[in-house]
Amino acid sequence: MGQQIQAEKKAVVNASVFLTAILVDEPKEVRQGAFQLLQDIVAQKVTIHIPDRFEDEVLGGLVEAVTKGRPILATPTAIFSALQRFIRVATIHHRSIDWHAEEVLQAALRWRVSYYDALYLVVAQKVGATYWTADRKLLRFLQHHRFPDLPLMAWIGDYR
Amino acid sequence: MGHQEVKVVLNASVFLAAMLLDEPKEVSDGAMRMLLDIDSGKVIAHVPDRFEDEVLGGLVEAISKGRPVSAIVFATFLHFWEKFRVHSRNTDWRAEEVFQAALRWRVSYYDAIYLVVAQKVGATYWTADKKLLRFLRQHRFHDLPASAWIGDYR
């Protein structure tokens, strides 16, 4: 199983994965997976695909994180610039060009997930990528229901 | 039929409030009045492109909770979507400026998208969120656009 995951060259990630990399108090296993993924992005071992909304999600999470927590040294703007180093090489999937609101809506109803979840899953399905997330509840739900047309999915803590 | 253009920015919760049967009457009435004014062209509604995601996301949520959402609801959304001036990411608003605005005004990134659009076009931001309005009024950030509670829409 782990090997299959390793062989996958395309990955779709959601904002939680990137946020994990800057949240020092999150569990080590989750961060380790996120770090490894970011390393592989730099080393070009993996190509990441993200919807255009990804950046908004990361920024939204960052605003939340600096309000609730405390940045150790860099300003929020610098933290985002640092994260952008890893986003820069991603393939961005644009609304109305690469994905359409209606198909995301249909997918969300079919898979019984939120519109937001469906957006990432639709992108992963389109490009044949594995969807990596820190959200174990979502994975548990989808693994339980086994909808036939879902893309591969995995928990970021399992990324090697 | 005034010739002066009245501009509003509304978020998904305002739009959905017009359709919800169990919400306080003043909220759904205000939202309804606004939709009718948008339809008749009395006011021009400006929304960020993300508005579509928010409304559809809200409808998915309603459906998954077992609410009776019919095709008419989607059709109503499409009817208005054509009337809105949609502000697109990277063209009309930028992630970076929304991020800075959110930090400056101490609101969420989501709130900031709508507030930034309102600021850019010189519109009033109408929301159902009293807590947000209270917070903004208390802090009086100097560069905020005008904002108001949808129940007060006349």
Place this chain on the structure above:
Amino acid sequence: MAKSRGKTKADERKLLAELEDAKSEVTQMFEALRTGAISEDEFKQWWQARVAFKGRGFLRSMLERRELARGWDTKRSKSS
């Protein structure tokens, strides 16, 4: 329609077909109101019967989620 958990492809196609009819109904009603063919009361009756749906607490939960994203808790008013 309401019970759309685990929709099938056939359900989706049905929804899309319904959507076309629904679109013309909506256009017609707004048009009728604008031209004065129906009164605002009649329009509102149609809206209540056809468009509006039950969703107790729906707006509140939407707003609460937005509040969570702000990071400040208005109840405890953490103003620094």
Place this chain on the structure above:
Amino acid sequence: MAKSKGKPRADDKALLAELDKRLASLQEGKGDWNEFWLWWDEHFAIKGKGILDGFLKQKELARGWDSKSKPKRKQS
């Protein structure tokens, strides 16, 4: 409450330049990733418990089902 806000500080520039230098050498296969992440945490990380959980919780609420209990079988 974070007071630093958005304005970039003068040392942010130097910090980002240092980041680029480190990433470039890692890309060339020089340097050690473990050391990099230690440095990363000292400079770009945010302290605070439960932030990720809060973020995921909002996403969960948008799903309409409660993953702790079984999805409600509601008759409409």
